[in-house]
Amino acid sequence: MRIIRTELSSGERVYAAHGGDGVFRRLAAPPFEGPLTFAERLEPKRLLAPLEATAVIGIAQNYRAHAMEMGGDLPERPVFFMKLPTVVIGPDDAIRLPRALRSDKVDFEGELAVVIGKTCRNVSREDALDYVLGITAANDVTARDWQKEWGGGQFCRGKSFDTFCPLGPEIVTLDEAGDIHDLRIVTRLNGEVMQDSRTSDLIFDVADLIAFISGSTTVPAGTVILTGTPSGVGVARTPPRFLRAGDVVEISVGDVGTLRNPVEEEPAPAAG
Numbered sequence: 001m002r003i004i005r006t007e008l009s010s011g012e013r014v015y016a017a018h019g020g021d022g023v024f025r026r027l028a029a030p031p032f033e034g035p036l037t038f039a040e041r042l043e044p045k046r047l048l049a050p051l052e053a054t055a056v057i058g059i060a061q062n063y064r065a066h067a068m069e070m071g072g073d074l075p076e077r078p079v080f081f082m083k084l085p086t087v088v089i090g091p092d093d094a095i096r097l098p099r100a101l102r103s104d105k106v107d108f109e110g111e112l113a114v115v116i117g118k119t120c121r122n123v124s125r126e127d128a129l130d131y132v133l134g135i136t137a138a139n140d141v142t143a144r145d146w147q148k149e150w151g152g153g154q155f156c157r158g159k160s161f162d163t164f165c166p167l168g169p170e171i172v173t174l175d176e177a178g179d180i181h182d183l184r185i186v187t188r189l190n191g192e193v194m195q196d197s198r199t200s201d202l203i204f205d206v207a208d209l210i211a212f213i214s215g216s217t218t219v220p221a222g223t224v225i226l227t228g229t230p231s232g233v234g235v236a237r238t239p240p241r242f243l244r245a246g247d248v249v250e251i252s253v254g255d256v257g258t259l260r261n262p263v264e265e266e267p268a269p270a271a272g
Helices: 064-069 144-148 206-213
Strands: 002-007 013-018 025-027 038-041 055-060 079-083 095-097 110-116 132-139 165-172 184-189 192-198 223-226 248-253 258-265
Touching: 110 184, 110 206, 110 248, 132 248, 132 258, 165 223, 165 258, 206 223
Parallel strands: 055 223, 095 258
Antiparallel strands: 002 013, 002 165, 013 025, 025 038, 055 079, 110 132, 110 223, 132 165, 184 192, 184 248, 248 258
16 A cells, blocks of 8 residues: 555645555545545645654664765664654655755765554564554755764754655555565665665664664654665765755655655745
8 A cells, every 4th residue: 555645725634545556545544543444535736745753763874885884883783863753844845955053064865764553662573564554765864064073972963954854755555565675775866876775785674673662662653764874875975965955866765656855955044
């Protein structure tokens, strides 16, 4: 099944889904509130981020090749950080380069995102996928200067500027997603391939991450787990390639579809 959020002509925002026939039907309730119940057929007008996230958890240096390009050792345990859920945007929404709290080193990070469908705690690796609603594509946008130079050793400031978590275009349930442990993930910047890898290069796979994150911790339904980015990020290039106004970033993960976002500067703060 493929799940979207869309804005109707009336301005109402709703969840909808289809089972492969391309015909979208409205969901009677959000997909985290029990069995999926279909209502009337509808025509999506504008795609939004595919869910209203309750929490966003990111994983650092979780691809072997990326850990090497960043000059770090392979972690013994998953290293995770938080992004504010308010930074989530959808397909074709603009990534805004921070200007009030300025960053000139905004980077792209294409990622497989996992959506938790049922609240969980102390989940075993063997049962972990039972709690997954589905997968989508993500861009873990990062201000490298705030991450590495001015963040006091914490990732959250550099990861949590407005618009720094594009998601979409759809949530694909696991029965249609294929082998999530061997999906191709590609990031293009203005049409040029910057990242091209497979989730088989993950150090900690999806089941590992859910088991670790839920240890002694309640993970609410609607949580998004960003599973890490492969090699090819802008900061690791010679010379570095950071995002500029006018750029377009496109990320594809398996058969989820392409998440496309233009880049623009944050509008100047109002005077006074």
